[in-house]
Amino acid sequence: MDLIDRRTLVAGGAVALTASAMGGEAAQAQAGPKSIFKVDAITIPIVGETDVFPVRRIYCIGRNYAAHSREMGSDPTREPPFFFQKPTDAIQNVKTGEVADHPYPSLTKNYHYEVELVAALKSGGTNIPVDKALDHVYGYALGLDMTRRDLQRAMGDEKKPWEIGKSFDHGAVIGPLHPVSKTGHMAKGPISLAVNGAVKQSSDLDKMIWSVAEQISKLSEAFELKAGDIIYSGTPENVGPVVKGDVLLCKLQGLPDMSIKIV
Numbered sequence: 118m119d120l121i122d123r124r125t126l127v128a129g130g131a132v133a134l135t136a137s138a139m140g141g142e143a144a145q146a147q148a149g150p151k152s153i154f155k156v157d158a159i160t161i162p163i164v165g166e167t168d169v170f171p172v173r174r175i176y177c178i179g180r181n182y183a184a185h186s187r188e189m190g191s192d193p194t195r196e197p198p199f200f201f202q203k204p205t206d207a208i209q210n211v212k213t214g215e216v217a218d219h220p221y222p223s224l225t226k227n228y229h230y231e232v233e234l235v236a237a238l239k240s241g242g243t244n245i246p247v248d249k250a251l252d253h254v255y256g257y258a259l260g261l262d263m264t265r266r267d268l269q270r271a272m273g274d275e276k277k278p279w280e281i282g283k284s285f286d287h288g289a290v291i292g293p294l295h296p297v298s299k300t301g302h303m304a305k306g307p308i309s310l311a312v313n314g315a316v317k318q319s320s321d322l323d324k325m326i327w328s329v330a331e332q333i334s335k336l337s338e339a340f341e342l343k344a345g346d347i348i349y350s351g352t353p354e355n356v357g358p359v360v361k362g363d364v365l366l367c368k369l370q371g372l373p374d375m376s377i378k379i380v
Contacts, residue, residue: 159205161237161258161347162212162293170237170255170294173345175203177233177262177283178332181325181351188354198327198335201280203262203349207289211375219377221361222285225265228359228379231352232310232318232367234303235260236329237294241342250333253342257303259367259375261290261310262349266358289349292367292375304328306370308353312363320353322369327351 160169179199180191211217221228239255262283269282305323309316327335329350336342359365359379367375 159208161208161210161291163256164213164293164295164299166296171345172205172208172347173343175205175207175289175347175349176336176340177201177203177349178327178351181327181332182320182353183324183326184320184354188356198332200336200339201283203284203289207284207286209287209290209377211290211292211377213293213373213375216364216376216378217290218380219263219290219365220287221359221379222263222265222287224281225267227265227267229264229266229356230310230312230317230359230365231262231264231356232308232369233260233262233352234258234308234322234329234350234369235291236333236348236350238333238342238344238346238348240344241337241346243337243341245334245337245342247330247334250330250337251302253333254297254302254329255344256294256296257300257372258294258347259292259369259372260349261365261367261375261377262352263288263290264356266356290375290377291347292373295372300371302329303369303371308369309367311366311368312357312359314366317357318353318355324353325351 159172161172163170177200179201180189180196209219235258237255237258238253240253265282265285269279272279272282303322305321307321310318332348332350333342361379363379365377
């Protein structure tokens with residue numbers, strides 16, 4: 118092989134290597150930026166399914182039972198609905214049939230239970246009419262909106278946001294989701310909570326001031342609702358404190374019981 122052939126071969130190889138490298142860089146560029154670390158997806162198990170429900174946002178309605186509204190110092194006849202949010206990673210999944218350990222949170226000395234129906238959305242939108250709202254519901258679950266009541270009240274007294282009283286680790290306890298196809302829409306039925314066997318909360322879903330459909334409609338006026346949103350629909354009266362060692366048993370007609378132990 119003469120000198121010219123060798124130079125041609127070397128040049129060709131260099132071009133090929135350069136093209137390969139450029140091709141790799143182009144492929145990497147087309148793949149887009151990569152996350153610098155992994156963040157776990159927040160999901161809720163679905164009864165009878167291997168698939169899970171991914172959670173996008175957690176909405177909660179405040180004071181949605183008249184008696185509870187009164188015990189919190191409000192007049193339910195004059196109040197429009199109001200909402201707040203919890204972070205999605207506040208979710209604590211509780212399996213059917215288990216008594217799940219629930220850690221007593223930091224900073225509080227007055228930790229309260231609030232049993233609630235939770236609606237999970239499969240679709241959404243803005244300005245959703247009430248008569249179309251339930252079309253967006255995928256299913257229902259039993260939930261607990263746990264509350265650091267002393268922190269919530271202190272912030273309220275100071276005219277400051279009381280997020281610290283509601284938005285904390287494990288503060289959104291929830292049982293598995295039950296698809297509407299299996300339960301139908303839940304507009305009435307007994308709901309209750311017992312602490313160490315003594316019933317503390319006892320009411321009926323039909324005593325909600327704002328129905329699930331109305332909640333969805335009202336929320337969609339302020340936010341674009343989307344698949345993956347869940348709504349804690351309010352708690353009945355007689356909320357109260359728990360301490361370490363207490364066992365809570367939540368019941369809602371049409372869904373399995375849910376239980377946690379404060380540890």
